[in-house]
Amino acid sequence: MIIANVRVQLERELGYGLEERSWRFLIEKLHVADHLYHGLSLSALADRAREIKLREICLALPDTKEGIAWKHPVFRVREKMFCGYEELDGKMTVGLKLEVPHADLLAQDPRVVRSQYFGKHAKWVSIDAASIDDWDDIANLIMESYLLSAPKQTLGKE
Secondary structure: OHHHHHHHHHHHHHOOOOOHHHHHHHHHHOOHHHHHHOOOOHHHHHHHHHHHHHHHHHHOOOOEEEEEEOOEEEEEEOOEEEEEEEEEOOEEEEEEEEEHHHHHHHOOOOOEEEEEEEOOOEEEEEEEHHHOOOHHHHHHHHHHHHHHHOOHHHHOOO
């Protein structure tokens, strides 16, 4: 019963329902009951759930893999990074590479922070993960970042 109540509270914190598969992962792999017993906060558990959702989206793309850079999870296509999940100013964020005009437009949103990393044709932005209410929108941004990073062979454009 306690675990069921935690799921309801966690879904309220996230602002969306968890797929059964994601919830099972949290229960089995993260040992939710143990974390709660040892004092893991609901917001920390929500951060882990968001990380799981991000991982599902990124690893569904061809030739991607997860790694660690600067002590946080990053996602690469071949060896080029296209997405990361990191803490900035005490908030967990999703970092993405976007085309310059799109990054500039998105950066006008208060939930988005420009990154110091940028190139000639693309800029990195970080989105406050707790503010994400539409993961389909985030999946589209991840796809843009992926397409900017993927080698031609991966995209079939040899």
